[in-house]
Amino acid sequence: MKVVKFGGSSLADAGQLKKVKNIIDLDEDRRVVVVSAPGKRHSEDEKVTDLLIALGTSIQMHQMDESVYKKIIDRFQSMTEELDLSFHVAEQVKDKIDEAIELVKDGSEHALDALKACGEDGSAHILSAYLQKAGSDASYVNPKEAGILVRDQPGGALVLEESFEKLYSLRHRNEILVIPGFFGYTSEGELVTFSRGGSDITGSIVAAGLKADLYENFTDVDSVYCVNPMFVDQPKQLTSLTYREMRELSYAGFSVFHDEALIPAFKEKIPVCIKNTNNPAAPGTMIVADLPERESHVVGIASDDGFLNLYVSKYLMNREIGFGRRLLQILEDEEVSFEHAPSGIDDMSVVIREHHLPPEKEEKVVRRIKEELEVDTVLIEREMAMIMIVGEGMNQTIGIASRAAAAFREAEVNIEMINQGSSEVSMMFGVKSAGLGKAVQSLYRTFFE
Amino acid sequence: MKVVKFGGSSLADAGQLKKVKNIIDLDEDRRVVVVSAPGKRHSEDEKVTDLLIALGTSIQMHQMDESVYKKIIDRFQSMTEELDLSFHVAEQVKDKIDEAIELVKDGSEHALDALKACGEDGSAHILSAYLQKAGSDASYVNPKEAGILVRDQPGGALVLEESFEKLYSLRHRNEILVIPGFFGYTSEGELVTFSRGGSDITGSIVAAGLKADLYENFTDVDSVYCVNPMFVDQPKQLTSLTYREMRELSYAGFSVFHDEALIPAFKEKIPVCIKNTNNPAAPGTMIVADLPERESHVVGIASDDGFLNLYVSKYLMNREIGFGRRLLQILEDEEVSFEHAPSGIDDMSVVIREHHLPPEKEEKVVRRIKEELEVDTVLIEREMAMIMIVGEGMNQTIGIASRAAAAFREAEVNIEMINQGSSEVSMMFGVKSAGLGKAVQSLYRTFFE
Known part of the structure; x- marks a missing residue:
């Protein structure tokens, strides 16, 4: 049925x-x-x-x-x-x-x-x-x-x-x-x-x-694309994806539909097929819970614009138990949801969608951080874009990070941020919005051509 | 005086x-x-x-x-x-x-x-x-x-x-x-x-x-080395460093002394010189607040062993405001200090020094995360090592990430984690302890030879 x-x-x-x-x-x-x-x-x-x-x-x-x-x-x-x-x-x-x-x-x-x-x-x-x-x-x-x-x-x-x-x-x-x-x-x-x-x-x-x-x-559309067609003409189509890959890809919002809609189906492990009414003979994209291992580990490139980076530094931050938690608590109090929070020794960057921190909230958040956390620096850098390369098992493959980083260099786009947890599904890069298109195109050439 | x-x-x-x-x-x-x-x-x-x-x-x-x-x-x-x-x-x-x-x-x-x-x-x-x-x-x-x-x-x-x-x-x-x-x-x-x-x-x-x-x-010793001499024979000596670079380098603990000892001097912006009693004519290493820009942006490689990765995943974690904060709160309650917390869409890795989460605490922390955050997965991976490449202004230089990632690939060491905030001082890589020496040697060849 x-x-x-x-x-x-x-x-x-x-x-x-x-x-x-x-x-x-x-x-x-x-x-x-x-x-x-x-x-x-x-x-x-x-x-x-x-x-x-x-x-x-x-x-x-x-x-x-x-x-x-x-x-x-x-x-x-x-x-x-x-x-x-x-x-x-x-x-x-x-x-x-x-x-x-x-x-x-x-x-x-x-x-x-x-x-x-x-x-x-x-x-x-x-x-x-x-x-x-x-x-x-x-x-x-x-x-x-x-x-x-x-x-x-x-x-x-x-x-x-x-x-x-x-x-x-x-x-x-x-x-x-x-x-x-x-x-x-x-x-x-x-x-x-x-x-x-x-x-x-x-x-x-x-x-x-x-x-x-x-x-x-x-x-x-015949299928889910591996990259936003705004940046790449006629990109490769994906024949199969896992739920997790789909979720990471649709995070950036270029996909055919919002992944959250699929959650009830995913929870029941029901396979989902994206097909084209105007070309029903095309195989479409199957989205399933698990897939046998594939040859290429990178299945797609997600990218989105409109982020900001909230940068906080404090000398010896690293020795303060609870610093990161208190910073996130302030954001939570002010109802600012965030995406990632990569940290250095004495600094922390929090990636936030720009519309989650409008100027009227920004002033208060910055003030609270300054006053309550007694930090040395709080900077907000707007016009940031995030690029995610996605694929199950990807992070266990030697050389993916290296190929990705080389693609940024070839595009002459500086990587402002990298965030890769030990999740096997994605690797995130932050760049200035101006470099987004060039970087995505270079990554596409690297992994799909 | x-x-x-x-x-x-x-x-x-x-x-x-x-x-x-x-x-x-x-x-x-x-x-x-x-x-x-x-x-x-x-x-x-x-x-x-x-x-x-x-x-x-x-x-x-x-x-x-x-x-x-x-x-x-x-x-x-x-x-x-x-x-x-x-x-x-x-x-x-x-x-x-x-x-x-x-x-x-x-x-x-x-x-x-x-x-x-x-x-x-x-x-x-x-x-x-x-x-x-x-x-x-x-x-x-x-x-x-x-x-x-x-x-x-x-x-x-x-x-x-x-x-x-x-x-x-x-x-x-x-x-x-x-x-x-x-x-x-x-x-x-x-x-x-x-x-x-x-x-x-x-x-x-x-x-x-x-x-x-x-x-x-x-x-x-004549000076601060740019890399742990345990891994590289007669490594390059550093003639000058900024406080921030010193701090990142000594984070990993191979440096001549614990950087925290220097804080009172740093706070007064007093230049510090590391010298050798047995060879006082050697110039030593000057550590100062600011330095004019240098040719090479990477000044050192810090590395340390004995970390674990606490990996937590939960489908739709990203939509839960406060998830990251609550995870860090549990660690804070249990007095477990952490180093970094890179995150994916639906997962978060927390890098902790192994001695901060001994087995007797581990059981309780894992149980609390499972019960209070209702996560899908909690995994603890021990025997992790962290490698940090350090240098002021480094992260603004196109190609550093790419050269670093290529060094890991050449060493055939998989990067389990990358954490680079928009701090300009360091870029962190997590690897399995077994690959530490090979990776550090390869990075040294890449940036210092």
Whole structure:
């Protein structure tokens, strides 16, 4: 039994929905389908979810934007018409949107979530109707019926453990189930959405609950790339990855989806396959718990910009038991999360995402460090970038560090920081943002060409 | 005005004392002399301080070891005889030893410290008498008279701030002052010793208090080596170093003395010169606050064995605010000091000196980490060694990391850990102890040959 999830571009219009139907038809194990809201049809297009949010905001400001409303209704209408579905389907979608609009007008607490969820819900209604019309035994299944129970936190729902057992009972249904992604219900029956990109979360939860043999995630790329395509043209595609590698790679944010969405599936050790709706014959990328040893140990290069380095030095810091702990405590008190904290003898660098330490917090954090830790120096260096080379077993391989360091030298980019614990999965380098592209390209040449 | 300190081997016998006198005579700025207890005359010899400790212990066990007592008295006696000093000098030294023995017999609290201090005190009496006999204007100055006031903590005295002002007044005395190292007095007048190697502490305190132009530390090596001579035969000698470089180099413990002894001098920005009593014409090593930029950025390789790596991994650790802090808190609670803590996305390595986490503590620490942090893995890997390449401005130089990593590869030693903050002074590598020698040799070839 496979759980299949389709992303927004796979559901952008009637043409895409036909591809989706073909994919479902090709494999009778594809029995549970999770869908996103219709995405962009072309690069200048708007996503339905964005339109719904704009609409909701306009209503909250008591100036409902009728043009946005019309765009949304038209998107669904044109799809149902092109697919030659009964007008009831478009009506049904429209009714739900109108209902949510009324809730927003009333100012009820969960109204915006209900409106935002109409995109996915519409996709699910249309797809199930389309499958039925083509003769498949298919049903729309609302997340409430499916059993996706969440903790009440509008816009950032957290799934409750009991959901998984409830979902498992869906296995008994002998038909294709189409479930809208992105939202669940509280025990009081309120609709609450997950964080943005939440359809992936639903897909992963459903795959975990159903104990699927495979969770297929259909996107618009053939596979996960080994490097950010912003820096390297047509980079190597990855055919297989471990969960840990995937997690390190998506840390930097260039990957197809946020890895946290996959956690429920990972926890149940369900293999995940990233595939392309527009090229379903391509093998895609398999993400699994363990892999047999490979020839090359470096599988990918993750990189991200927008970090800062908080540098603290104090003569004889090393002799002060608790210094590092107290520095991290100050950051914790001020709710500044950090990424890494490499240290010298008498100094410590703390790598922080820039948005976690905005200027208004910076002043206080720096003052507290100066006063409470009586340090010699506190410096904040912004515009830093982090580059991570990723691969299971990598750090046990003689020469990887040497090849990586040589790549930086060839690129004439200075390594400001190196952080390699005894984890076998990654090695991190900090550079100035200006050198990021050059360094990544040089690393790519070193490890992949 | 220079403060000159002579180590144990420089005072081991009459021949050495003659060299010391010549060194003092050579430079009229050498006006304050701090001395250690007589050290070894040859490799099988015993240090007087070790003999005094053995004697004290035997007395405490009510079995005073007369043979040890005799050895001590003979050491001083033969020196005074060879130097042709009045028999009163040896008498005076013997009287003080006998006095301390009585105190130990009485079981008084500070008695052992008083006995241990007799080595340095004897050296100072003999040297001052010898200088006087040769016609110099010289005086023995007891630390109480000099004003070295300490906090009462037998065997681990801490100097009090007020000492420095008192010491400054010694500048007015127009003669050579000979001060025994290793001990000071509490405000109640009790003699308390510094930690082992405490003559260096006295020298540094005296240099700081007197605001000396130079603090000369005479040992039995020509200079500080750039690498542990255990691994490299006749390594390059360092002519100049900054305080920070010295501190990083002595971290690993192969250097001539413990860098902490130098702190009082460093704080007053007093230049320190390491010189050889047996070859005073050699330039020695100057240690200063700042240096003009040098051609090579790597000045030394520090290395040490006997570390362990505490490796902790937890899926999604990175999302838990406070994880790193809580891990360090557990170590702090259990009084385990750590050296470095490089981290990956979901794991953290903590480098600890093995003796700081003995097996009896290990069990508790591991259990607490498992229970309180709910981690996936806790591993302790012993027999680790740390290698540090040291040099001001080093980390701003493109290619140093690359050359270092290549050296490890050539030595076929895997780098288990790398820790480089944005400090400009050092870069740390963790390797398995078995690979330490090979790696250090390869780094030496890379940076110094």
